[in-house]
Amino acid sequence: MSTNANVVKSEPQKAGFDYWRKRAGIPLTIIIFTAVLMMPTPVGLTLAGKKALALLAALVTLYLTEPVELTVVSLMILPTAVFLGLGSTKVVLENFATSSIFLLVGATMMAAAMEKTRLAERFTYWLLSTIGCSARNISLGVTLANVALAFMVPSTTARTAILLPICLSIIHMYEKTGEYQKGQRLNFAISLLLTLAFTNSTISAGVLTATVPNPITVDFIAKAGTVITYMDWLMYGFPPAIVMTLFSWWYLRKVFKPEREEIPGGKELITQKLNDMGAMTSPEWRTLFVFLLVVALWATGGITKMDTTVACYLGVSLLFLPKFGVIKWKDTNRDSAYHILMMSGGALAVGEFLMKTGAAKWLANSVFHSLGLAGASSLVVIGAVLFIVQFSRIGFFGTTGLTVLFMPVLIALAATANLPAAAVALPAGMLIGGFPFLMFYNTISNILIFGTGYLTVGDFPKVGGVLCLVGVIVYTICATTYWRWLGLF
Template sequence: MSTQTEKKLNLKPLWIALAFVALTIITLLPNGGDLPVAGQRALAILAFAVILWVTEAVSYPVSSAMIIALVTLMLGLAPSMEDPTIELGTSDALKMALGGFSNSAVALVAAALFLAAAMQVTNLHKRLALWILSIVGTKTKAIVFGAILVSIILAFFVPSATARAGAVVPILLGMVAAFGLAKDSRLAALLVITSVQAVSIWNVGIKTAAAQNMVATNFIKEQFGVDITWGAWFLYAAPFSILMSIALFFIMITLIKPETNNIAGGKEVIKKQLHDLGPLKGPEIRLIIASVTLLFFWATESKLHPFDTTTVTIVAIAILLLPKIGVYTWKEVEPLIPWGTIIVFAVGIMLGTVLLNTQGAAWLSDAVFGSMGLDSLPLLATIALVTIFNILIHLGFASATSLASALIPVFIVLASTLVNVDQVGFVLIQQFVISFGFLLPISAPQNMLAYGTGAFTTKDFLKSGIPLTIFGYLLILLLSATYWKWIGLL
């Protein structure tokens, strides 16, 4: 294992060099005039970013700093889009490069991370998970159902996939250990894989469950002027996630056979862990009130009040930080916030915006999809082809946020070329597919967190991931032909 790690580490300089080679080649390619110079350079930076993202040659925050520097220098020295006779200038290009940080979607992601940290500080997410598992019983099938149910309920209140997985996985492994089985047992593989697959499924179902959803809704709002509310997203996506959760249950209990059908000591383990947490404390009660209130405001956005998702979430975080009224101090929360995630998110939005504004996304969309003649195909065939492309591309990405940053601008341009299609609906459905992290442990951060426990192998994950992805693909087509048409999404 250590030899493999060393080899991987030794390849990192090679990947960085390859990223710069790709950047240079694309920048210097002859331009026939059908693409602005700024667009060509934006595509060169995208290629550079994708190589670093896929290979993880440097961490995501480090690659973000490199992308900001490249956008500032390369677009600053490129002809202006408004007046090609003059250069844009590094000062204006720097404003463009830092533009993502002023975006309201970034503020929402930051606020969501603070909310997830509140759950960690108070241990409320752990209490909720234990309480649900204590109700479902000790039969293996019941615990599989409980693991899915926990992931669903936490998705409403914990807007971080990694935090949700981090709450549930240790509890499930504790139950396995209590029964006297090793952490690499079949039972451990069954329960841990179930919980993280459920996390990915509900990244689709709930707007605030995952950062990549903020990328999509931000681009949709900027390009189409349509603000997709929390309730509207739930109406569109929740049926998909419900059906996927049912499929997950049957796939898991069929394909991974545990050593036992009943965890005899499971009830005692959960009871002990709940006892160790003690009675509900003041901060937990206040966090429950804040979370339920927040969920109410999210769900009734544009119906009962004029406040958008970002505004109410930031107000909630401000209240949670207040002395006496709140649940934590700045000193407690600061080390729990993955600040690099906020930087990556802002840079992802910026890069997508640059691709759209410099016509780089339009050129890329034409290059990738133009030869397919999608505009003459029936809508369902178009969705079928683009969805397969989306699933295959995801195999190379460890971050759905990065994938959304690269692909959503391309899908927006593609949607604008299609006839008799609701453009917003088309883009939104592809965003649902971007959250498909079912195939490999590397397909999503929550998968990697679970994989790090040693509870399962890549082969185990694929065993559930392949049928789940196939079912998800067919479900996308079925809902596109029926439900999403009926409710006016397509």
């Protein structure tokens, strides 16, 4: 495996920073929480609103410092909110039981069947062997695999875990079949790994169940009075997502041009992997049938009037049936489903407090007037907001915390600008979930590819900054043109 001095040097520094960041998390949170509570209540903000802001400040601090697991942070919200008088136990817990959250939990259960039967893995090998094994086709194959897996596996981390070993095997073969100096950084390796992570994220913006911020965004928009279904999200989000996914693939190949296009033995490697799996098994066929059934029910929801979450759990139930099913409860009883439930529920609870107490509106008014957006067109307002949301992620690990911070404020800001909540919150939510690659620490997927040793810290902003800016432009145009024509607002 290739190495790089900058990467090696950064590892102990990163470890030291992470250690002190986590050690400082709890005391720093207490200090910030207390400071916000004790400060004089600003003009236009209620006492309850100030308490909600204190809770938000504490939550964001815990998200940034990570002294405990993020799911534990959500557990802390319940007693803290009740102690502050922001809501009753019942009110807080209602946010942990929304339709969108359980849709994502159900999709995670379906993914367990994909994983157990190895259907997703088989599809990936089949796609790569069909497209071909030149440097161009391999990176394109990984891109298209990400597109397909976004519908099957509701986690960017899980999809990266499926594709990363395949990419590393191909990179090792590329190294062995060429004459390169020891320690030389290969553009092919850099491009392929960044393509894996970046296109994994960009396509997530187009599929409701592909990543956690999407259903959280839908729930916040629902609180503002607009219902976004699975097919609505696909109709609005998939076209710009596929455009940005293919653009990202093209741009990465232009910036990191491969040393050569030929990969001797590449096709044989993929074909051998596929042959080793043998013919499709009965459990794989049954899993494929259930998956296609659920997708068909989602696509025809406008006709059948069947809720997307109900359709998902119908499929999940079939996967558990005796004789027909392919999974047992122990196969789905894993951390990811509970992680989604707790993280999303806690985020929604804090967002609701901000909206009900008027804190979100107060923040939105402050931001709106400080930016001089009064009287600006919808194009300018949406573009400015998306730019701020996108480039503020440089200080965030993960995407859920960013969603929690911005969604309540954006919905209130939309009202201040006389725009529907969805006009601002929907493109912002898609950007948050789909473009987390300014820095390597923005998502676990980035960290996984960074940990291979082929990448440096600077690789991410070098190409990620451009892609993020293009993403802001694309989603601003979509929100102000064809989304409006489709009736979003």
